[in-house]
Amino acid sequence: MNLDQVNALDTAAFVARFGALFEHSPWVVERAAALRPFADLQTGLMAALHAASADEQLALICAHPELAGKAAIDQTLTAASSAEQASAGLDRLTPDEFARFHALNAAYRARFDFPFIICVRLTDKAGILAAMERRLAHTRDAEVATAIAQIGEIVRLRLGDMA
Missing domain, CATH: 1.10.3330.10 (Oxo-4-hydroxy-4-carboxy-5-ureidoimidazoline decarboxylase)
Structure with a gap:
């Protein structure tokens, strides 16, 4: 799947595809979905994590x-x-x-x-x-x-x- 296809996924499909990347924490991917389109998938996913609260990051x-x-x-x-x-x-x-x-x-x-x-x-x-x-x-x-x-x-x- 290329980046254009990733960016075109609806939120549910995006989370279904990438939700397991973060250990028991699909919420990171759910939030990242709202930040698309990405120029780089990992950078976009990590941006969602960095934008999370300290308590969420600790969780x-x-x-x-x-x-x-x-x-x-x-x-x-x-x-x-x-x-x-x-x-x-x-x-x-x-x-x-x-x-x-x-x-x-x-x-x-x-x-x-x-x-x-x-x-x-x-x-x-x-x-x-x-x-x-x-x-x-x-x-x-x-x-x-x-x-x-x-x-x-x-x-x-x-x-x-x-x-």
Whole structure:
């Protein structure tokens, strides 16, 4: 589907096609539909996210699963999240790696009150763990901004998968 066709979709079809790009948050795509026509789809989608309130952005961040967390164990991840976590080897953790992820997830959530977000397809287990440790020193505002930027990378790759 080319950009002219995307811009011509009615709102329902636009949301049906792109609503799953943002983890459990089709509202972002619904709002983006009103911003069309787009010169670039990802830029338009992210504009809708950046225009959202801080509480709405935080809700999107909180809609994401913890990496190698309960949802992965229970197999309740979305198909996209499951594939993404598997691409970084998070479905094949040693007991020590699992314990480290669990401890860092808990420390991160205790510090920021939302899950750690990273585009796992652009790194590996070691890179994710190093980022978790490094980002624990950030301010909450810096982490919200980083999470939003990482969500943008996730969306960019998911859009590429649709092409």
